[in-house]
Amino acid sequence: MKKSKIVESKEATFYIKGRGIPKGCEYCLQGAKTVFFINGICQKPDNCCWYCPLSEERKGKEFSYANEIKISNVNDLLDEINKTSAKGMSITGGKKAKSSTFIFIPMVLILTTRSLQNYP
Numbered sequence: 001m002k003k004s005k006i007v008e009s010k011e012a013t014f015y016i017k018g019r020g021i022p023k024g025c026e027y028c029l030q031g032a033k034t035v036f037f038i039n040g041i042c043q044k045p046d047n048c049c050w051y052c053p054l055s056e057e058r059k060g061k062e063f064s065y066a067n068e069i070k071i072s073n074v075n076d077l078l079d080e081i082n083k084t085s086a087k088g089m090s091i092t093g094g095k096k097a098k099s100s101t102f103i104f105i106p107m108v109l110i111l112t113t114r115s116l117q118n119y120p
Contacts, residue, residue, distance in 0.1 A: 027088040034086040036077065037065040039094035054093075 005017040011029050015021040027033035040058035052059060064071050066080040081089065 024088055024090065027086075028090075030087075032084075032086060033088040033090060034066055034077075034081050034084060035068075036089055036091045037093040038091065039064055041094045043094070058093075 006014055007017045008014050009021060013021050013025050013029065015025075021029075024033065037058070040054050040061045040063070042052070042060070064077075066077050067084060069076075069080060071077050071080065080086075
């Protein structure tokens with residue numbers, strides 16, 4: 001089996017030689033990606049109590065963010081995607097909350113995919 005060579009780009013991103021960096025990394029480096037933070041509700045609190053990267057403002061809270069802007073519904077997310085002309089999106093944080101979190105993930109993915117398809 002041929003051994004792949006890992007290369008560091010000028011932007012300090014690592015990739016496998018001959019393949020280039022992943023599309024999501026390209027978008028991030030260009031500032032052309034929306035970061036969607038679902039919420040700060042931990043999926044397995046018993047397993048990660050010794051380490052949590054979330055700030056006290058987000059940890060355990062049901063708030064959602066798009067590009068660090070607090071959002072309260074799917075339309076807010078779509079507005080942020082459109083305002084920034086995002087070509088991609090990363091989804092991070094949380095799980096479905098016990099009470100009324102506005103996000104229904106399959107619908108969000110469908111809507112954002114359609115929204116992102118509007119851009120070249």
